[in-house]
Amino acid sequence: MVIDAVRSAMTLCGDGGFRNLDAQQLSASVIDGLLARNPGVDLDGVDELIWGCEDTTCVQEGNLARWALLLSRLPHSVPAQTVNRLGASSMTAVHLAAQAVLAGSGECYIAGGVEHSGGVMPPMASGAPRLARITATAALSRDKVGELLAHTHAIDRRMQDEYALRSHRLAQRAVVDGTFEQQLVTVPGLDPHGYLRPLKVDELIVPDLSLDRLAGYEPSVRRSGGSVTEANTAAAADGASALLIMSAGRASALGLKPRARIRAVAVTACDPAVGALAAVTALEKLLDQSSLTLTDIDLFDIHEEGAAQTLAILKELELLDRLDDSVNLNGGAIALGDPSGCSGARICTTLLHLMAAREAALGAAVITAGLGQGVATLFERLDR
Template identity: 35%
Template sequence: MNDAVIVAAVRAPVGKRNGALSSVHPADLSAHVLESVVARVGVDPVEIDDVIWGCVSQIGEQTFDIARTAVLSAGWPDSVPGTTVDRQCGSSQQAVHFGAAGVIAGHYDAVVVGGVESMSRVPMGSANAAGNPIGERYIERFGAAFPNQGVGAEMIADQWRLSRTQLDEFALRSHARAAAAVDAGLFESEIAPIVVDGKVVDADGGIRRGGTLETLAALRPAFREGGSVTAGNASQISDGSAALLVTNSETATRWGVKPLARVHTAVVVGSPPMPMLTGPIPATRKALAKSGLSLDDIGVFEVNEAFASVPLAWAAEFEVDQAKVNPRGGAIALGHPLGGSGARLMTTMLHHMIDGNIRFGLQTMCEGGGQANATILELL
């Protein structure tokens, strides 16, 4: 039976809203990481059987199957197809799952997976501007209000009894860990610098140094009067893209390339549409059960920091050394370019595994509509 192995993983630096990457069309940002990921292994793009690309706001510059547009923008042969996936924030993590499944099934010998979101150019929620995406039967079941993730984050804080101070402390830790990773040069191996308007952009734009509980405490609650969720303890609105090259061991040997990791386990779950963001908890349990591994077997966890309450609630359910959770910071510090975030997290986790010789890593993230993916990688 085929396996699915990752032979390269790269990402663009993550730009903050209206920052260094805001002038880059999302198809061109995607093309940049496509070029970079095949350059890492020296493979001819004609060998790529498909590109599976996550993107959430598929409207305007991000519509017309941006995966295919990115392939052509990268100068790849027109024989290389592309398809675009929407599983909300988990879109590019789901792209990894689809690509790995295709390789294992023998449908592909090699596939590039990843995603993009330019939230500066295509604002979050703009895809819903043309009409209400929720029909009458949904409303009859769940109520008339469109699900609000921020309100869901507040509900999670209430359910797990997480204080405003705990959320703010988590946010400070995210920034501190990301800054430490920058200072140690840990992101250099995963970031593919990009030239924008004649300047090289090679670092994430959202990391803040020197923050304090006092400064965060001054921020107003964003979703509920007297609430705990603020712009300071939630993920940043960002621009970014990431890509991984997935193949099988036989093809990697033919290319003369050493695989980095194996896609060991891949699962997806549904969870209540409100509070919407609890899915990583059952997804983690499902991944561990399917893999036959225990929490103690996992050397690093990436739990997406959509809001600080999400990984804190996850941590409350699992007895895990918090030094293993988002060790290089997360979306609160680095940013959350929706459709590209799953591949960004996986790229960061994989490079951390390589640097630390960590055998198993588990990634999970909450997703709009009440869903979550979980993936376990095994270092090779």
């Protein structure tokens, strides 16, 4: 059972609002924010913190989850583990928590993840020389994957720019109408002048974005004829997200009302050169396990690694005709940014709150991870 789901604001990496924090402090703030919203939780009864992070180097190295726990309100007696499935790390953490409850290993877990890219050194060289010798070069670059999928799925530059514009407009609408307010927890950050402020504002959304402005960006990979740009792909960001997961018995004993239950989870893999398509097989496996079809799902949150990747996934699933009423209705990572170790939990959080607002019965969250893996989660709303 998912009792609650929260996230921090998504901020610019490097010089954004969380530049005063490291990944551990950001994680602890979000964990504490989750606990503050749910005062009925017995802190000594939390069985484990399961926390995702992609780039576990520099200040994010070691067991980041344990460091975050020690900085939070959770008792030191609660164990913690860090999970790394690259961009799907935090959704994998959610799966591990749900599976632990199902197996009877425990009854109360906090699962989620973080990425604080501003605290990690950029790579000096390719970290995958062996991979480069056995697969297409697209496997080593998100932008190259986007170009390849744009070519194979007939997705032109304008289609990608239009999708990126949609993401920003829907995210901005969610800001204006207060939709995002319900899922955000306040984290102490810095304003542009360096003053400490309670931060609860997503920084990467561009309210006045236009197609003309998007058309002005140069292609990222293929300077001549390329269609993938920095504006129609998700930018790196800093952020964290957390879910409170319990058994039905523990929730009932504490008087907590679950938002949803995790009905099924799925993981698949494919050739890294077309890694985004693992989202397709992950969702298909999820539905097969649940004896459902796409038409049974009310809402989808498909991680927006880039417009080309997202549109290719939608084409493969034949979901383009449901785009306006079922898919990423609060925008996605193209607008919010992609703190990779947090993104899987973030899309689960956004989806769960949207399901409540739209009174949707079933929702599916899908994300891909580098090197060709797809991870999917099916939620059934209970707060009805």
